[in-house]
Amino acid sequence: MxxxxxxxxxxxxxxxxxxxxxxxxxATGEQTAEVNLASKSDVDSAIEKAQKAFANWSIKPxxxxxxxxxxxxxLIEKNSDEIxxxxxxxxxxxxxxxxxxxxxxxxxxxxxxxxxxxxxxxxTENVGTDVDSWSIRQPLGVCAxxxxxxxxxMVPMWMFPLAIACGNTFVLKPSEKDPSCAIKLAQxxxxxxxxxxxxxxxxxxxxxxxxxxTNKNIAAISFVGSTPIAKYIYENAAKNEKRVQAxxxxxxxxxVMPDCDLDQAxxxxxxxxYGSAGERCMAQSVAVAVGKIGDGLVNKLAxxxxxxxxxxxxxxxxxxxxxxxxxxLEKVKNYVDIGVQEGAKLVVDGRNIKLQGYEKxxxxxxxxxxxxxxxxxxxxxxxxxxxxxxxxxxxFNAAVKLINEHEFGNGTSIYTRDGDVGRTFAxxxxxxxxxxNIPIPVPVAYHSFGGWKKSLFGDQHMHGLEGVRFYTKLKxxxxxxxxxxASDPEFVMPTLN
Numbered sequence: 001m002x003x004x005x006x007x008x009x010x011x012x013x014x015x016x017x018x019x020x021x022x023x024x025x026x027a028t029g030e031q032t033a034e035v036n037l038a039s040k041s042d043v044d045s046a047i048e049k050a051q052k053a054f055a056n057w058s059i060k061p062x063x064x065x066x067x068x069x070x071x072x073x074x075l076i077e078k079n080s081d082e083i084x085x086x087x088x089x090x091x092x093x094x095x096x097x098x099x100x101x102x103x104x105x106x107x108x109x110x111x112x113x114x115x116x117x118x119x120x121x122x123x124t125e126n127v128g129t130d131v132d133s134w135s136i137r138q139p140l141g142v143c144a145x146x147x148x149x150x151x152x153x154m155v156p157m158w159m160f161p162l163a164i165a166c167g168n169t170f171v172l173k174p175s176e177k178d179p180s181c182a183i184k185l186a187q188x189x190x191x192x193x194x195x196x197x198x199x200x201x202x203x204x205x206x207x208x209x210x211x212x213x214t215n216k217n218i219a220a221i222s223f224v225g226s227t228p229i230a231k232y233i234y235e236n237a238a239k240n241e242k243r244v245q246a247x248x249x250x251x252x253x254x255x256v257m258p259d260c261d262l263d264q265a266x267x268x269x270x271x272x273x274y275g276s277a278g279e280r281c282m283a284q285s286v287a288v289a290v291g292k293i294g295d296g297l298v299n300k301l302a303x304x305x306x307x308x309x310x311x312x313x314x315x316x317x318x319x320x321x322x323x324x325x326x327x328x329l330e331k332v333k334n335y336v337d338i339g340v341q342e343g344a345k346l347v348v349d350g351r352n353i354k355l356q357g358y359e360k361x362x363x364x365x366x367x368x369x370x371x372x373x374x375x376x377x378x379x380x381x382x383x384x385x386x387x388x389x390x391x392x393x394x395x396f397n398a399a400v401k402l403i404n405e406h407e408f409g410n411g412t413s414i415y416t417r418d419g420d421v422g423r424t425f426a427x428x429x430x431x432x433x434x435x436x437n438i439p440i441p442v443p444v445a446y447h448s449f450g451g452w453k454k455s456l457f458g459d460q461h462m463h464g465l466e467g468v469r470f471y472t473k474l475k476x477x478x479x480x481x482x483x484x485x486a487s488d489p490e491f492v493m494p495t496l497n
Contacts, residue, residue: 002033004179006042006203007186009049010196015042021176021205026092026322027312029360035179038204043171043211046200050142050169051217053197058139058167062116065165071192072161073109076102076185083184087152088313090178092322092362093276095314098153101276105157107445108463112165118468119166128494131480137472139167140243141219144212146233147182148225149175149324150279150384156182158449158462159222160199166471168219169198173212177324179203213237220471222462223247224281226382227408227454234457245458245470247281247450249382250410254284254439255399255425258291260415266300268415268439273388274308274366275440277323278332281455282411282433282440285383286372287390288399294392298347298370301388305348305366311355322362323385329362332385336367339378339389345370350386374402382408396421404430409452411441432456 004023006013017039025032038046057065076083080102087098123134145159152174160170174182182201189199202208212218213236220243223233230248237244254272256265272284289297311318323329333351340346350365364386372379372389379389393399403412413435414425422436432451435441443449443464450461460470 001031004033004035004183004203006036006038006046007183007201008046009200010190012183015039017042019205023090023177023179024325025089026324026362027314027358029326029358029362032089033180035176035203037176038173038202038208038211040207040211043202043204043208044215046171046202047142047212047215047217049197050171050200053195054139054141054169057164057169057195057198060167062119062165062167065167066113066115068193069109069113069115069161069165072189072194073106073113075188075192076106076109079184079188083153083181085314086180086184087178088321090180091149091152091324093279093313094318094321095316097276098313101151101154104442104445105151105154108157109161111445111463112161115165118465119472127478128480130483131478133476133478135474135476137166137468138475140471140473141168142171142217143168143220143222143471144171144173144218146173146209146212146221146223146225147175149177150276150281152178152181153185155224156185158467162463162467163471164194164198166468168471171200171202171212171218173202173204173208176203176205209233210236213242214240216240218242220244221246222470230457243470245450245460245462246456247462248455248457249408250281250283250451250455251286251380251382251406251408252282252284252411252413253286253288253403253406254412255288255290255396255403255414256293256297257396257414257416257418257421258293259417260293261417262293262296262300264437265415266297266304268413268437269301269388270304270308272413272439274305274320274386277320277364278386279324279384280440282442283384284413284439285388286379287388288402289390289392290396290399291394294370294390298368298390301368301390302347305350305368305388308366310350310353310363310365312358312361320366320386323364324362326362328384329364332364332383332387335378335381335383335385336387339369339372339376339387342376342378344372344376344378344389374405380406396425400425400428407454410455411435411451413437413439413441432461
C-alpha cells in the first residue's frame with residue numbers, strides 16, 4: 001500500500017507518528033493509499049525549517065521572488081493533466097470541474113507574479129516642514145494554511161502563493177482525504193527554484209492542527225472548512241496571538257424572479273447545485289422561487305435532475321462524480337431522509353443510484369426538494385451534497401428577508417431582467433459575494449473571496465489585495481534630517497508645521 005508522507009525542507013520526509021489514515025478512490029470505493037498523520041513534533045520540525053528559511057527568503061527582492069513564482073506557474077501548466085487526475089482520483093469530481101478549479105487556483109499564482117507592484121508603499125513629501133513620511137509592507141514570518149477536501153489544489157493556492165510572494169514561509173496542512181495534490185504542488189515549487197523550507201506540507205488530523213495553533217513561531221493562519229471548526233481555529237489562533245482568517249460554512253440562496261430567463265436560471269442552478277456533487281462552499285443549495293414562478297422552476301429542474309449523468313470523474317460523459325467518502329455519502333443521504341420526515345416534497349430522489357461496474361463507489365444521484373420551509377434542518381444546515389431545496393416566497397422583499405435572516409452569509413445570486421431589482425438586491429443583501437445572473441459568484445484572483453456572518457471569522461478575505469494585507473504588516477516611517485545646530489527639546493505632542 002502506497003504511503004503518502006510529508007514534504008518538509010524541500011524533500012519527502014517520514015513522520016515520527018505511526019498514525020495513518022486511509023485514502024480512497026471515490027469512483028471505485030477502493031483504498032489506494034495511506035497517509036501518515038503528523039505528530040506535534042513533526043509539525044514543530046516543519047515550522048522550525050520554515051523559520052530558518054524565512055531569514056533569507058524575506059529579504060529577497062520581490063522581483064526575485066516573482067521570477068520563481070512565474071516558473072511555478074509555468075510548471076503547473078506543463079503538469080496540469082497529472083495534477084487534475086490526482087484531484088479526480090482522490091476527490092472524485094469530474095475531470096473538467098477539476099480542471100476549472102486548478103485554473104482558478106492558477107489565477108492567484110498569476111496575481112502573485114505581480115508582487116513587486118503589489119508591495120509598493122506610499123510616500124508623502126513634507127508632511128511637516130522638511131519632514132517626509134512613507135509606509136511599507138513587510139512579511140509576517142511563518143504562515144500556515146489548513147485546507148478542506150473539496151478543492152485540494154484551488155483553496156491551498158488561494159493561500160500559499162501570495163503568502164510566499166510577500167516574503168513569508170509557509171506550512172500547509174491539507175485534508176487527509178486527498179493529500180497527493182499538495183505534495184505534487186510542493187515538488188513543482190521546489191523545481192521552480194523555491195529554496196528549501198519556504199513551502200512545507202504536513203499531513204495530519206486534529207493533533208497537527210492544534211500544533212499549528214499553539215506554536216509560537218506561526219504568525220498567521222488561513223483556514224477553509226466548516227463553521228464549527230472555523231470558529232475553533234479563530235478562537236484558538238487569536239488566543240495564541242496569531243493573525244487569522246477562517247472561512248466557514250455556507251447555505252447559498254439563488255433567487256429566481258418571475259421576469260427572469262427561466263431556462264438560464266435552471267441551467268445555472270444545475271451547475272451550481274450539482275457540480276462537484278454539491279461539495280462546494282459556493283454551491284447554490286437553496287432556490288428561492290418568487291411569486292408564481294415556482295411550478296415552472298420545479299418542473300424544469302426535475303427533468304434536468306432526473307437526466308443528470310452520474311459517473312466516474314474520468315468518464316467524459318459524466319456531469320457529476322461520486323462523493324468523497326462513504327461516510328460523507330451516508331451523511332448526505334441521512335439529510336435527505338430528514339427532509340422527507342420534516343415534510344418537504346422530495347421531487348427527485350437520487351439516493352438509490354447504482355452504476356454497473358462501480359457498485360462500491362460513493363455515488364448518489366441529484367436530489368430535489370420542493371416546499372421547503374425555513375424551520376427545516378435541510379434549509380438551515382449545510383448539507384454539502386447534491387441536494388437542492390426550493391423555497392417559495394411571495395415577493396422580492398420576502399426573498400431578501402429570508403436570506404438576510406440566515407446565519408450564513410457566504411454567497412448568493414439572483415436571476416432577473418430588471419436592473420433596478422438586481423442593483424437593489426446587491427446593495428441590500430447581507431452576503432459577502434453576490435451574483436446577478438451569475439450562478440456561482442466566485443471572485444477572480446485580483447478581487448477577494450470571503451463571506452459574512454458565520455461564513456467568515458476574521459477581518460480580511462482571501463487573495464486579491466485583501467490577501468496582500470493579510471500576509472504583510474504595515475510600517476510607517478517619518479523622517480527629518482538635521483540642518484546644522486541641534487534644536488531644543490520639545491515636550492508637546494508633535495504637530496505638522
